[in-house]
Amino acid sequence: MTDQQTATIDNTDKNLSQLTEQFINGKQKDQLQLIPQLITMGEEGWQVLMEFLQASDVNGVDIVRGKIYGGLYQLKHPITEDFIQTHFPHGIIPLNSQRNLDYQPLNQLLVEQQFQEADTLTRHLLCELAGEGAIQRKWLYFTEVEQFPATDLQTINGLWQLHSEGKFGFSVQRKLWLSVGKDFNKLWPKIGWKNNNNWTQYPNQFTWDLSAPVGHLPLLNQLRGVRVTASLFSHPAWSQDTAQ
Numbered sequence: 001m002t003d004q005q006t007a008t009i010d011n012t013d014k015n016l017s018q019l020t021e022q023f024i025n026g027k028q029k030d031q032l033q034l035i036p037q038l039i040t041m042g043e044e045g046w047q048v049l050m051e052f053l054q055a056s057d058v059n060g061v062d063i064v065r066g067k068i069y070g071g072l073y074q075l076k077h078p079i080t081e082d083f084i085q086t087h088f089p090h091g092i093i094p095l096n097s098q099r100n101l102d103y104q105p106l107n108q109l110l111v112e113q114q115f116q117e118a119d120t121l122t123r124h125l126l127c128e129l130a131g132e133g134a135i136q137r138k139w140l141y142f143t144e145v146e147q148f149p150a151t152d153l154q155t156i157n158g159l160w161q162l163h164s165e166g167k168f169g170f171s172v173q174r175k176l177w178l179s180v181g182k183d184f185n186k187l188w189p190k191i192g193w194k195n196n197n198n199w200t201q202y203p204n205q206f207t208w209d210l211s212a213p214v215g216h217l218p219l220l221n222q223l224r225g226v227r228v229t230a231s232l233f234s235h236p237a238w239s240q241d242t243a244q
Contacts, residue, residue, distance in 0.1 A: 006179040016041055020048050031064045032165060039071050043079060051082050053092070054229060065092055066162035073111050082235065093158050101128055103159065109205035115217055116208040122218045139221060142231035150237035156239075160218060167210060168217040176215045182202035184226045191215035193222070 019041070023034045038045035041049040049068045056065055069092050071223060072080040091111070093114040095103040106125065109118040129152055130144035153170065161171035182185035188194035192206070199222075200206055207216060220229045 014076050016048075017022060018045055023048065024052070026054070026063055031155050032067055035067050035071055037062075039075070043132070046075070046077075048079060050080075054087060058158040060192050061093060061158045061161045061166075063162060063164075063166045067165060068100060070111050070113070070163055074113075090158075090238050094155070095159075098151045099129055101125060101152065103155050106156065106165075110159050113163070113209065115164075115168075116206075118160075119208075119218045122160075123221075124155060139224070140228050142227040145228055145231040145235065148235060148237070150235070153232075153235060164217070166201050167212070170218070170232060171238055173215040175240055182230075184222075189224075195217075240244060 002018075010074075014075055019034060019038055023038060027154075028127065035049065038049055048070060053065060053068050053072075056062065058065060067086065069084070073084060086135065090104065091107045095107060097103060098187075101137070103125070106118060106121050107114075109121060123138075124139060126148075127138060129148050130140050134140050134144055157169045157171050160170065168174070173187075176190055177184070177187050182192065188199075190213070193200050206219070220232070
């Protein structure tokens with residue numbers, strides 16, 4: 001091994017050590033920025049992230065853990081695939097449902113950042129929660145939303161938050177709605193559903209990646225009015241501080 005090769009290895013080790021220390025001790029914003037750098041470091045960087053994911057004892061949604069999981073998942077490398085299958089075969093938050101719905105397909109789409117497909121599936125899942133009538137008509141009555149189990153809404157919302165670095169989800173939209181005094185006319189442009197008083201056209205005018213405005217996804221159909229959305233945002237699922 002030449003002196004130059006040895007120096008390169010030493011610099012790599014030093015950089016990894018520095019990155020690891022910054023990541024472990026960093027704030028959430030810094031950790032989110034460092035995750036891609038650790039992934040580019042190869043197997044040693046992956047090991048840092050895998051150990052962090054295993055050691056983290058977090059209840060509920062943690063967007064740092066979500067980004068680590070997503071980054072490792074998307075590598076599609078035997079090492080990371082074996083780690084995920086061994087330790088997190090069903091994701092990193094419980095996929096609880098009081099209606100026995102399977103949320104694993106939604107989890108997978110969101111992990112892979114396939115937001116448009118995840119949005120379509122989310123609407124289908126909401127109709128499944130509402131029952132056979134909603135499945136057939138493909139839209140909801142606000143009275144059906146009122147009967148949704150809090151557990152299921154929290155699972156759907158948690159997955160959206162987890163795999164969007166906290167940008168998307170019903171609870172994110174609800175927080176913005178509350179911040180504008182529950183005024184939907186102020187909410188729509190804020191989340192990118194209206195521009196200059198014109199409704200954003202589905203699907204091409206919507207943004208299906210993380211460059212979208214906060215609260216942009218998932219979509220809710222407003223053509224029949226806001227009662228469904230108001231019912232969703234007023235649901236008891238969000239009444240507790242611990243609700244995801």
